[in-house]
Amino acid sequence: MRATRTSGDDDERLLSRRGHLKAITAAGAAGLAGCLGGGGDGSGGSGGDQQGGTIKFTHLGTFGGEAEAFIPEFEKRAGNVTVKHQQTPAQSASSHDYYVNQFISQSSDFDVGQMDVIWPAEFWQNGWIAAVKDPDGHTDKMLETPVEAATIDDTLVGMPLYTDANALYYRKDVLDKYDMEPPKTYTELVEQAQTIMEQEDKDWNGYIWQGGTNEGLTIMWLNWLWGMGGTVRHDGVLKVNTEKGVRALQHAVDLIHEHNVTPKSVPSSDTDGNRQTFQNGNTLFMRNWPYAISVMNEDGSPVKDKFDVAPLPTHEDHPDASNSCLGGWNVFVNEFSDNKGPARKFASFMASLDVQKRMAVEFSRLPVRKEVYEDEEAQEKFPQLALYKDILPRTKARPASPKYTTFSQVLYTNLNAALVQSKPPKRALDDAQKKIDSEVNSA
Amino acid sequence: MPSALDRSADDPDGPSGARSDGFASGVRTRFERYRNLQFTDPEIAAMLLAPVVAYLVAVSYYPIAATIWTSLHDNALGLRGPPEFVGLENYRSLLSNGSFWNSLKVSLIYTGVSVPIELALGMGIALLVNRRFKGKFVAQAAILFPWALPTIINARIWQWLYHGEYGVFNDMLLRVGLIESPYAFLAHPTSAMAAMLVVTIWKTSSFMALILLAGLQSIPEHLYEAAEMDGTSRWQRFTDITLPLLKPTILVALIFRTLPAFQAFGLPYGLTGGGPGESTTTLVLFDHRITFSQLAFGEGSAAATVITLIALAISMVYVSTLYEPEVR
Numbered sequence: 001m002r003a004t005r006t007s008g009d010d011d012e013r014l015l016s017r018r019g020h021l022k023a024i025t026a027a028g029a030a031g032l033a034g035c036l037g038g039g040g041d042g043s044g045g046s047g048g049d050q051q052g053g054t055i056k057f058t059h060l061g062t063f064g065g066e067a068e069a070f071i072p073e074f075e076k077r078a079g080n081v082t083v084k085h086q087q088t089p090a091q092s093a094s095s096h097d098y099y100v101n102q103f104i105s106q107s108s109d110f111d112v113g114q115m116d117v118i119w120p121a122e123f124w125q126n127g128w129i130a131a132v133k134d135p136d137g138h139t140d141k142m143l144e145t146p147v148e149a150a151t152i153d154d155t156l157v158g159m160p161l162y163t164d165a166n167a168l169y170y171r172k173d174v175l176d177k178y179d180m181e182p183p184k185t186y187t188e189l190v191e192q193a194q195t196i197m198e199q200e201d202k203d204w205n206g207y208i209w210q211g212g213t214n215e216g217l218t219i220m221w222l223n224w225l226w227g228m229g230g231t232v233r234h235d236g237v238l239k240v241n242t243e244k245g246v247r248a249l250q251h252a253v254d255l256i257h258e259h260n261v262t263p264k265s266v267p268s269s270d271t272d273g274n275r276q277t278f279q280n281g282n283t284l285f286m287r288n289w290p291y292a293i294s295v296m297n298e299d300g301s302p303v304k305d306k307f308d309v310a311p312l313p314t315h316e317d318h319p320d321a322s323n324s325c326l327g328g329w330n331v332f333v334n335e336f337s338d339n340k341g342p343a344r345k346f347a348s349f350m351a352s353l354d355v356q357k358r359m360a361v362e363f364s365r366l367p368v369r370k371e372v373y374e375d376e377e378a379q380e381k382f383p384q385l386a387l388y389k390d391i392l393p394r395t396k397a398r399p400a401s402p403k404y405t406t407f408s409q410v411l412y413t414n415l416n417a418a419l420v421q422s423k424p425p426k427r428a429l430d431d432a433q434k435k436i437d438s439e440v441n442s443a
Numbered sequence: 444m445p446s447a448l449d450r451s452a453d454d455p456d457g458p459s460g461a462r463s464d465g466f467a468s469g470v471r472t473r474f475e476r477y478r479n480l481q482f483t484d485p486e487i488a489a490m491l492l493a494p495v496v497a498y499l500v501a502v503s504y505y506p507i508a509a510t511i512w513t514s515l516h517d518n519a520l521g522l523r524g525p526p527e528f529v530g531l532e533n534y535r536s537l538l539s540n541g542s543f544w545n546s547l548k549v550s551l552i553y554t555g556v557s558v559p560i561e562l563a564l565g566m567g568i569a570l571l572v573n574r575r576f577k578g579k580f581v582a583q584a585a586i587l588f589p590w591a592l593p594t595i596i597n598a599r600i601w602q603w604l605y606h607g608e609y610g611v612f613n614d615m616l617l618r619v620g621l622i623e624s625p626y627a628f629l630a631h632p633t634s635a636m637a638a639m640l641v642v643t644i645w646k647t648s649s650f651m652a653l654i655l656l657a658g659l660q661s662i663p664e665h666l667y668e669a670a671e672m673d674g675t676s677r678w679q680r681f682t683d684i685t686l687p688l689l690k691p692t693i694l695v696a697l698i699f700r701t702l703p704a705f706q707a708f709g710l711p712y713g714l715t716g717g718g719p720g721e722s723t724t725t726l727v728l729f730d731h732r733i734t735f736s737q738l739a740f741g742e743g744s745a746a747a748t749v750i751t752l753i754a755l756a757i758s759m760v761y762v763s764t765l766y767e768p769e770v771r
Contacts, residue, residue, distance in 0.1 A: 267719050416718050
């Protein structure tokens with residue numbers, strides 16, 4: 001059935017076809033070249049520990065100001081290194097998804113990144129991050145907990161950047177008006193909020209906290225659990241449906257539906273959304289991380305100089321219980337980076353005394369270096385620093401597990417369902433436990 | 444094809460001659476032909492199709508095959524030693540996962556409610572825009588606007604509109620006096636789902652309208668004129684002329700909307716995060732979660748395969764009920 005086109009009449013058509021074929025081949029080659037070119041450029045060669053070049057720093061959405069401030073400083077000091085930067089969302093969980101995606105495709109798109117205190121075990125054991133180096137001995141001068149959290153198998157896998165602790169934000173002006181001290185117990189908080197909400201003309205939110213389906217809710221629940229003297233570790237396995245666990249969740253549900261001090265929108269809120277609500281000026285109490293202090297004290301903020309922070313309350317039977325969750329972030333070096341030398345240099349730079357002090361003073365980040373807490377200038381410009389120095393020893397770390405993300409996701413989804421009264425607290429935690437047993441405890 | 448056959452018969456150097464000379468000379472003449480860039484029709488066709496086929500293999504068939512392969516293995520990424528073949532184990536654990544069934548339910552409700560409403564609204568918009576009026580072009584461009592906005596941006600805009608403290612909707616309802624305190628739209632399972640449906644219907648009805656409009660414009664005007672002369676009513680013309688002739692277009696529009704609705708990800712991801720609880724966690728959001736947050740790639744791929752199969756089944760149902768080969 002084949003037809004060969006060799007007769008004279010077809011010469012012209014053959015010629016034009018030849019032209020087409022050449023064009024197609026050329027286009028194909030160009031396309032291929034384009035593909036090949038795309039992967040190679042940008043990172044500059046394959047050298048392991050060269051000291052110059054361009055590196056890219058990926059950081060949290062809420063770390064943008066710091067990045068803008070410190071990158072030029074680093075470039076000036078390093079001389080021959082250029083740092084580009086890009087950001088991931090403000091939420092830890094979405095940032096985690098981004099990094100995992102990049103690592104799985106062995107991306108060298110960024111050289112240094114910002115790692116939540118709960119990720120090092122997972123990232124290191126999967127071979128996604130390279131060890132950092134500390135030639136200047138920064139870690140010797142740091143708080144122990146952040147360094148421990150970044151040390152896996154005796155290797156420092158991330159350079160501690162800042163630590164985090166929870167505190168209770170309160171409207172100082174309003175509490176002063178009613179001659180109240182910041183609450184020390186859960187009951188006190190509810191009573192104060194109810195009193196003020198009743199007496200004021202304006203519509204006040206009593207107490208807002210992270211109730212949406214995200215990591216913040218896991219932390220909230222842990223705070224309440226610890227504040228009631230409970231724990232999730234029982235004989236090496238994670239248990240959430242304990243009596244205290246149910247009580248902690250019941251307390252959260254009651255804040256919304258029984259005491260009416262927490263607005264019904266809280267189960268769809270997250271950390272920075274809470275900050276925005278509090279900053280708008282009609283909220284009495286909020287649980288949040290330290291970064292909110294500097295943001296809410298910026299010029300033009302409706303609550304500037306009207307709020308302060310205090311340690312989170314606890315249950316009245318456990319006044320000395322841990323009432324804060326250890327947070328914090330590290331700088332890690334991407335294992336697939338072609339430019340690890342400058343990347344490590346950058347990580348080390350972020351832990352230097354100047355940077356740590358400026359980060360505390362200008363951005364209200366809790367420094368990882370002990371000496372900053374004693375620094376008079378820092379204390380003066382970041383008055384809450386002394387308070388956090390007292391809160392830090394009372395912080396507790398989230399359970400370390402390579403499957404922590406699964407644990408937390410299962411937990412906060414079920415906690416959230418209880419907050420909107422889709423499930424009673426006991427059933428929510430039983431459901432969570434069933435999944436935790438099969439997906440986390442069995443691994 | 445007949446012309447090619449004729450030419451082959453006239454051609455003394457054609458393949459029929461070469462074949463009789465045996466295999467070796469067949470190869471030689473073939474090479475000579477190639478050197479002169481002379482190709483048979485099937486050869487040209489193969490060459491022209493090759494880039495497309497290669498492209499499809501690379502971006503479509505390979506990923507599908509890789510997903511199926513992954514769904515049959517544990518530790519498919521090789522993070523803890525070599526991947527291990529586990530048969531249908533991932534499917535078994537998927538099907539015993541309550542969250543999977545919940546997300547399937549969410550996706551079915553989301554699709555089942557949004558697509559028919561979109562079709563009805565889209566038809567209405569298309570009929571309106573198809574009439575002759577001043578500024579028709581502007582109207583056509585305007586109806587496309589919601590659809591042209593990226594989903595994730597839509598989700599964020601609407602998240603603010605629905606905000607439980609100072610969203611625009613709460614503000615309006617409070618001012619009118621319909622509610623006394625702000626209502627947290629996204630913090631109740633039912634209203635969160637309704638809120639999500641409103642956004643997707645708002646966003647994609649216009650897309651539906653655009654496809655239907657193309658179909659409407661291809662219906663010959665004289666059919667309507669003839670029908671009018673026969674004294675038919677407006678409604679009769681719609682049911683007897685417009686609808687039957689629009690059937691293939693409706694099929695395309697339904698497939699184009701049902702499959703993306705069934706695979707919704709961006710909207711719940713950006714608007715509700717799947718919450719409260721898991722009440723707006725769609726299938727793909729669930730799959731994304733177990734795959735990229737929990738790193739359960741095996742189970743995630745099993746879910747992806749199941750989603751693909753369901754999507755395939757939906758398209759089959761549409762095609763078998765709506766497709767009429769010789770309709771025009």
